[in-house]
Amino acid sequence: MRVRPYAVTGGRTQSRHSATLALDTQLEPGDRPPPEHLAPEAHQIVRLCLTRRRTVAELSGRTCQPVPVVQVLVSDLLDTCALRVAPSTFSRSPDVLRDVAAAMRRKWPDARSAC
Structure with a gap:
């Protein structure tokens, strides 16, 4: 049975953390259940x-819910310590990006840049 998004979030479109939850924000289990x-979707x-x-x-x-709905649910889970934002393992350092680009050029020397 499909439930309307506003029913999943109780009519809310934003929560405390929604503005800071980007699409690539990684989440991991928190300290509490x-x-x-x-909502069942939060579980x-x-x-x-x-x-x-x-x-x-x-x-x-994976939940077949729109991103804003997931942001509201995740925000609730962050507030209850059931989830936490995982520390980022991605480095935006120019040196790291240069090394990655060089490794990709070595691996695929025939590839042309799309930029």
Whole structure:
């Protein structure tokens, strides 16, 4: 049975953390289980994050919910410590990006730049 997005979030379109939850924000389990009163989709999100870190975009796809709905649910889960934002392992350092680009050129020397 498909539930309308506004019913999943209780009519809310934003929560405390929604503005800071980007599509690539990675989430992992928190220190507490989710409260029983949260939507079944929130419990599904926690179960998904138990197996490995998940991004907001991936959670949206796996739960078949729009990104804003997932952001509201994740925000609730962050507030209850059922989830936490995982530390970023991606470096935007110019040196790292240069090294990655050089490694890709070595691996695929015949590829042409699209930029």
